[in-house]
Amino acid sequence: MASGITLPAMTTVGAARTDVRRAAVPVPGGTFRMGSDDYYPEEAPVRDATVGDLLVDEHPVTNAAFRRFVKSTGYVTVPERTPDAADFADAEPADLVPGSLVFTPTDGAVPLDDWTRWWRWVPRADWKHPEGPASTLHGRDLHPVVHVAYEDAIAYADWAGVRLATEAEWEHAARGGLDGATFAWGDEPEPDGRVMANRWYGRFPWENLHRHGFQRTSPVKRFPPNGFGLYDVTGNVWEWTSSTWGSTSEHPTCCSPESALLREDDRRVIKGGSHLCAPSYCLRYRPAARQGQTVRSSTSHIGFRCVSDC
Numbered sequence: 001m002a003s004g005i006t007l008p009a010m011t012t013v014g015a016a017r018t019d020v021r022r023a024a025v026p027v028p029g030g031t032f033r034m035g036s037d038d039y040y041p042e043e044a045p046v047r048d049a050t051v052g053d054l055l056v057d058e059h060p061v062t063n064a065a066f067r068r069f070v071k072s073t074g075y076v077t078v079p080e081r082t083p084d085a086a087d088f089a090d091a092e093p094a095d096l097v098p099g100s101l102v103f104t105p106t107d108g109a110v111p112l113d114d115w116t117r118w119w120r121w122v123p124r125a126d127w128k129h130p131e132g133p134a135s136t137l138h139g140r141d142l143h144p145v146v147h148v149a150y151e152d153a154i155a156y157a158d159w160a161g162v163r164l165a166t167e168a169e170w171e172h173a174a175r176g177g178l179d180g181a182t183f184a185w186g187d188e189p190e191p192d193g194r195v196m197a198n199r200w201y202g203r204f205p206w207e208n209l210h211r212h213g214f215q216r217t218s219p220v221k222r223f224p225p226n227g228f229g230l231y232d233v234t235g236n237v238w239e240w241t242s243s244t245w246g247s248t249s250e251h252p253t254c255c256s257p258e259s260a261l262l263r264e265d266d267r268r269v270i271k272g273g274s275h276l277c278a279p280s281y282c283l284r285y286r287p288a289a290r291q292g293q294t295v296r297s298s299t300s301h302i303g304f305r306c307v308s309d310c
Ligand SMILES: [Cu+2]
Pocket: 273, 274, 276, 277, 278, 282, 283, 284, 285
């Protein structure tokens, strides 16, 4: 009797695939008002942007989907790789271990202008061990994958035969057809008292009063979809886009080639906010909000979703 099953090695990376299960919804293209004049300077000014028809993933890429990718390709993510000593001249060799940034709640109130109080670099934290080596994905198959750097998201998309959205495409999709609205569901933060997304409830970064009990990421599709049928565009995890980071006036709808060689300090736009966005601290759980993230950095609150042209 066979003692085990050997799966055939899969080596095709980059070709369009038909065996990748993917729930995507059509998002009709058009012209919309991008950005906001009412919150943070990096979102202004409001300007018209035009995007084409797209098929957009219903929700961020989950741990289960990312596991299929890794199983069939053997891909190793950036946070799982040993840092190159050449990039960290001052570091002790013993400190050059793989790892990632993990949100760590504090015991009480702390000054909110110092992110090092609640972000810890944890050796051997990675997508399979979101809080460090002792943690697992048990019970989190349907949570968004986290601890993925930009090139990890690109590698997944290449394998699946899809791509990341540009910032304009992402924002258009996230707005769900509500042109100019503050949130993905309208202008009220909590219409009729409903919790609309996995963002921070309570005093940041120590008091968790989330009515659904989520401490970190949540399973996708737990909160209402937007008008296009897209889930988790707000909160849960920030999502990588393919757009380079710059001021909006310089790069209104910039999209640089994804294959271009990345430098360590290159930044890409992330969108959507995360479970750590709190009204008292970070009002970025809105489609217009944006941040620039260095391409090799990974955290416990950044993931991605994919799109394809239709
Ligand atoms: Cu935020």
